[in-house]
Amino acid sequence: MAEQRRLIFQHIDEPGYSNDLACYLRHGGYEVLRKVVAKPPAEVVDEVKKSGLRGRGGAGFPCGVKWTLLDRKSGKPIYLVVNADESEPGTFKDRYIIHQDPHQKLEGIMITCFANNVKQAYVYIRGEFPEGARILEAAIAEARAANFVGPNILGTPYSCEIYVHRGAGAYICGEETGLIESLEGKRPYPRIKPPYFPAVLGLYQCPTIVNNVETLCHVKHIAAMGGEAYAKIGTPNNTGTRIFCVSGQVKKPGYYEFEVGKLTLGQLLNEVCGGPLPGRTFKAVIPGGSSAKVLKFGERYKGKRKVGAEMVDFDWALEDVPLDFDSLALAGSMGGSGGVIVMDDSVSMVEALGNINAFYGHESCGQCTPCREGSAWMQRVTARMVHGQARKEDGALLKNIADQIAGRTICAFGEACAWPTQSFVAKFGAEFEAYAAKPAKSPAAIELV
């Protein structure tokens, strides 16, 4: 089995490593930025394109392509907005980067800004990270004093400012256009695309890059080692390392960084995380944050996949699925944000879905009718089921509601709230039917709703 490869999390939880500038400099900090600002900006963009880096926020969109789409001819300023609104349930990687290694992130931001001629960056950090916001502000002040941020960086004509902007507890701000609206001081209603692609009409209707915290840290390492060397890490089309955040009912939950695709789901859960809790067996796993479709232990995934230029057959058990963007998509789910939530045989899938639906019912922004009404309806149906009034036809009702949300909304929240219901009902339909015959929850069960 592959060993952990710590690139982004190299110093996380390392004894003696602190989040101040002096410590970062002792570990070679800002050397990459120093090298980068001596070269033409387009070189970094090329390296990132060659690296094949895909965004780590959830959608897995190629980062270099995102930057290429920027409207550089408009004459308007270009903004970088850092998405530090980590809020997909099951995901907790950015928290550690912000708290323990903020300068790694700042260096990634400054390299990205230089490469794209950005003069102003905003870090949109979720409201529930007050300490993280303070740490970042302190780190920016240190970096400014040392001339890594601010006017005439490292003696060059290039200037760039970074400010921290705190959110206020709304999940929808993780959606990039919702985030931009929020940064403009409005309700974070996502914008319709086209025409409002951030690369063209983003913050203040100017071209804008929105990148995740982890993605920007990868940029620093790509600039350091070169795009081709980075592309050798991981697997083709799924390059680099990935931080898996494992939570739920497993012996050793936590964060683990591996080369993308070099590890299977079974290896991660059974070997790295020590398997199920004593006396339990695994039942289901959500592989990429709570909106990813659930995978059921015991199911098989078959079909054809592309290896190099050839199409080859695959036949995987859940445990065999390689942890990369493409393979998880072939298994019918997604790599998403890297948040892996594990459930064992003690969990009722009806109650777990009730918990997830309560989240999406609470977080729908209310702009589009199918999502506003549908997410709240699904929440009420699953809550009613859990509280002793389940009906045999509830599974079909839930599926019906979910099917009418996905694909009918302005942003991807519609899919995010429909996918859990669609996949839970499709894969655990018998459990939903049986729930109707079982009027009360078992008193020993863990309360989820």
Place this chain on the structure above:
Amino acid sequence: MNLKPETLAKIEEVIPHYPVKRSAALPLLHLVQEDQGYLSNEAIEWIAAKLELQPINILELVTFYPMFRQKPIGRRHIRVCRTLSCALSGAYATCAEFEKQFNTYRGEISPDGEVTIEFVECLASCGTAPVVMVDDQLHEKVDRAKACDLAVKIKAEAAKRK
């Protein structure tokens, strides 16, 4: 509006961070809420005037974003994460323990005015579930016993203040 001088200084510092004043709405709401404990109508109107907006432009933010409140809360704010990973690790029992300890129900102010307990959505520390925030401080792996310890600590701090 009777804001502390340091709050006013921070407000003046933050507005020029943005090319458009309206962008400073969320930062100002945070600063005023931290200063006053909640956002009164007077505060909403004051922020609107400060940013050259209508009060509705600020009110619609207060009613949308979960972290803003229009009523005071207890002296200490206990936020228990409710979302899946925490719930799977016993967050509902953790919340019930806090409610028992302070003789209150989530969303309300405890009879002694000391705490408000709230269920919140994912706090992004799922690997150390269940997690709780007491004011700005995150606490990890808060099972019933640890919730009890935290409650004892909060009560001791309250007694000391008196």
